[in-house]
Amino acid sequence: xxxxxxxxxxxxxxxxxxxxxxxxxxxxxxxxxxxxxxxxxxxxxxxxxxxxxxxxxxxxxxxxxxxxxxxxxxxxxxxxxxxxxxxxxxxxxxxxxxxxxxxxxxxxxxxxxxxxxxxxxxxxxxxxxxxxxxxxxxxxxxxxxxxxxxxxxxxxxxxxxxxxxxxxxxxxxxxxxxxxxxxxxxxxxxxxxxxxxxxxxxxxxxxxxxxxxxxxxxxxxxxxxxxxxxxxxxxxxxxxxxxxxxxxxxxxxxxxxxxxxxxxxxxxxxxxxxxxxxxxxxxxxxxxxxxxxxxxxxxxxxxxxxxxxxxxxxxxxxxxxxxxxxxxxxxxxxxxxxxxxxxxxxxxxxxxxxxxxxxxxxxxxxxxxxxxxxxxxxxxxxxxxxxxxxxxxxxxxxx
Numbered sequence: 001x002x003x004x005x006x007x008x009x010x011x012x013x014x015x016x017x018x019x020x021x022x023x024x025x026x027x028x029x030x031x032x033x034x035x036x037x038x039x040x041x042x043x044x045x046x047x048x049x050x051x052x053x054x055x056x057x058x059x060x061x062x063x064x065x066x067x068x069x070x071x072x073x074x075x076x077x078x079x080x081x082x083x084x085x086x087x088x089x090x091x092x093x094x095x096x097x098x099x100x101x102x103x104x105x106x107x108x109x110x111x112x113x114x115x116x117x118x119x120x121x122x123x124x125x126x127x128x129x130x131x132x133x134x135x136x137x138x139x140x141x142x143x144x145x146x147x148x149x150x151x152x153x154x155x156x157x158x159x160x161x162x163x164x165x166x167x168x169x170x171x172x173x174x175x176x177x178x179x180x181x182x183x184x185x186x187x188x189x190x191x192x193x194x195x196x197x198x199x200x201x202x203x204x205x206x207x208x209x210x211x212x213x214x215x216x217x218x219x220x221x222x223x224x225x226x227x228x229x230x231x232x233x234x235x236x237x238x239x240x241x242x243x244x245x246x247x248x249x250x251x252x253x254x255x256x257x258x259x260x261x262x263x264x265x266x267x268x269x270x271x272x273x274x275x276x277x278x279x280x281x282x283x284x285x286x287x288x289x290x291x292x293x294x295x296x297x298x299x300x301x302x303x304x305x306x307x308x309x310x311x312x313x314x315x316x317x318x319x320x321x322x323x324x325x326x327x328x329x330x331x332x333x334x335x336x337x338x339x340x341x342x343x344x345x346x347x348x349x350x351x352x353x354x355x356x357x358x359x360x361x362x363x364x365x366x367x368x369x370x371x372x373x374x375x376x377x378x379x380x381x382x383x384x385x386x387x388x389x390x391x392x393x394x395x396x397x398x399x
Contacts, residue, residue: 054346086106
């Protein structure tokens with residue numbers, strides 16, 4: 001396939017990622033903050049809503065497995081439209097159970113979209129620029145994730161929760177067009193993404209160790225990431241700041257998270273992935289401490305920007321590693337990778353929600369700040385090659 005055509009497909013998938021994540025967790029945090037006083041939501045209620053939205057991602061490996069066997073897997077890209085409809089129902093909810101139901105619907109839409117979109121990006125990205133192609137794909141989602149609280153913080157603050165509905169029409173109208181454009185290319189053309197274990201039992205053992213370390217490290221990283229995304233707007237409003245300020249401050253964090261993901265993935269084409277992961281994890285903890293203790297607007301924005309760069313530089317690299325070492329075809333491995341990241345983050349969101357009711361939001365966030373440091377030793381069990389795990393299994397065979 002011509003290089004221009006490959007790049008065109010990656011660009012379409014990037015747009016789809018933007019449309020999905022613009023109505024995902026970024027807008028969910030603002031909507032929940034707006035609904036908190038209206039429906040008297042407790043910390044546990046908020047935590048459960050976030051956990052449900054992210055937790056249904058446990059189905060992503062199954063969705064990926066199914067997509068690997070479907071004749072038309074690209075239809076799962078319609079999940080981006082379902083995501084928007086789920087969060088729309090949360091914005092219109094008059095009772096807490098409706099919020100929880102909307103979280104499940106929105107989470108299922110996002111769970112359907114991500115595996116096929118990530119697998120498509122990896123399959124069609126040129127080998128020499130795979131890191132940069134995945135960086136572009138992640139920038140689409142993370143950019144939308146960052147823009148969402150800024151837009152909806154302002155809109156909902158000035159025009160109410162009902163003003164969310166017209167924006168959803170963007171997805172309802174555009175996503176089917178995207179699916180029609182990508183369908184002929186994605187059908188039956190996704191490469192497998194399995195680790196090369198043809199070198200014998202020793203290779204299987206190494207891959208199992210990698211998988212175990214991977215699951216723990218991604219869990220610790222995802223807890224911090226999802227907790228920040230959901231609870232920071234509420235943290236600011238509890239400090240008697242406006243919803244508009246909460247949206248702006250969260251936007252600064254999230255937009256630099258988008259750049260951090262792009263920079264981290266792009267650098268992986270040139271530098272060892274382990275080095276990028278270590279810098280990202282080590283820097284996240286002190287930067288979050290500074291952010292939580294900041295009082296001036298300038299310090300809040302500066303520390304948010306630096307924290308965003310560090311906390312998300314690791315995520316696209318974890319996605320690439322997961323595609324290499326997790327079992328299944330292209331979509332199945334991608335589903336496992338995305339699914340575990342979201343599901344483990346949802347558990348953290350739920351636990352923090354329970355902690356908030358006991359020790360307060362600020363103290364709960366301080367406790368979570370140390371989680372990246374717990375992952376440092378396990379980084380050395382993950383593959384460090386720029387491209388895939390095959391170098392490790394080849395070394396085993398040679399020895």
